[in-house]
Amino acid sequence: MDGGMTIGALGKATGTKPETIRFYEKVGILPQPERTAGNYRSYGEAHAARLSFVRKARELGFPLEAVRAMLALADQPNRPCGEVDALVVDQLQAVERKIADLERLRAELERLAHQCRGGLVSECRIIEALSP
Amino acid sequence: MDGGMTIGALGKATGTKPETIRFYEKVGILPQPERTAGNYRSYGEAHAARLSFVRKARELGFPLEAVRAMLALADQPNRPCGEVDALVVDQLQAVERKIADLERLRAELERLAHQCRGGLVSECRIIEALSP
DNA sequence: GATGGACCCTGTAGTCGCTATAGGGTCAAG
DNA sequence: CTTGACCCTATAGCGACTACAGGGTCCATC
Numbered sequence: 001m002d003g004g005m006t007i008g009a010l011g012k013a014t015g016t017k018p019e020t021i022r023f024y025e026k027v028g029i030l031p032q033p034e035r036t037a038g039n040y041r042s043y044g045e046a047h048a049a050r051l052s053f054v055r056k057a058r059e060l061g062f063p064l065e066a067v068r069a070m071l072a073l074a075d076q077p078n079r080p081c082g083e084v085d086a087l088v089v090d091q092l093q094a095v096e097r098k099i100a101d102l103e104r105l106r107a108e109l110e111r112l113a114h115q116c117r118g119g120l121v122s123e124c125r126i127i128e129a130l131s132p
Numbered sequence: 133m134d135g136g137m138t139i140g141a142l143g144k145a146t147g148t149k150p151e152t153i154r155f156y157e158k159v160g161i162l163p164q165p166e167r168t169a170g171n172y173r174s175y176g177e178a179h180a181a182r183l184s185f186v187r188k189a190r191e192l193g194f195p196l197e198a199v200r201a202m203l204a205l206a207d208q209p210n211r212p213c214g215e216v217d218a219l220v221v222d223q224l225q226a227v228e229r230k231i232a233d234l235e236r237l238r239a240e241l242e243r244l245a246h247q248c249r250g251g252l253v254s255e256c257r258i259i260e261a262l263s264p
Numbered sequence: 265g266a267t268g269g270a271c272c273c274t275g276t277a278g279t280c281g282c283t284a285t286a287g288g289g290t291c292a293a294g
Numbered sequence: 295c296t297t298g299a300c301c302c303t304a305t306a307g308c309g310a311c312t313a314c315a316g317g318g319t320c321c322a323t324c
Contacts, residue, residue: 099234105193
């Protein structure tokens, strides 16, 4: 080969499945790589860096749209950083809202979980509690 | 009409959109109701109760599969309540896992949010922090 | 040089839980 | 009799992948 990684190697290097990499290519998050004589995708370090960025942003819960926006900004380095920061702050607020919601949920589920006395479904307080 | 609710009335009574009710019917969560002469769905109290149950369980984050399982159990009142309790405990654990993940995320995003100094993207630490 | 197995290719359909649209039919009030 | 609010079906779309099906390529071993 010509010094490039196969899709599988890139996948291992970045913790991404080949299917996901092809998906990112299809939706324009990753550029189309060169191909070998046998039509295999061939990736270099720049692809690995971009994909690592995407994966980390996704792990932080950024939707692909936000990732796309950040990549577009990163590709134009002479613009102010504020837009990137705004995306992070939005995401932080969204995460805080989700945590608050889930904590309310947890309290409710704990209440429910203590209502089962091990009897029959017909006496089950859990189902009662959800029914009215 | 013949004493039944229309889909819109049931929707208002339970806080559910008509589309969602039809969807629940299509996937077997709700039974097919009777129809009026004009082919409108006609619902009674039993439908309202069942749909309320579904909505509350969904609000608590139970996946539709779990809701389906609980409904099947509720329809067989002579079985032990333990299976219902197990579903609740599973869901509680899933919620706790999600909260833990989101809290790690929040810490990371807070770290990120303090790195933007308002300069240009080329000096942006946020993008750096997410690149390999 | 033939064979096996691990990898790669494309394209399509499925997942979850709805939501939205298109293109029509029904019903009650004015 | 017309208007407008509601209802019907069927289909496609969302996000972010995942899972086939049906092939092709590469490399090592016999």
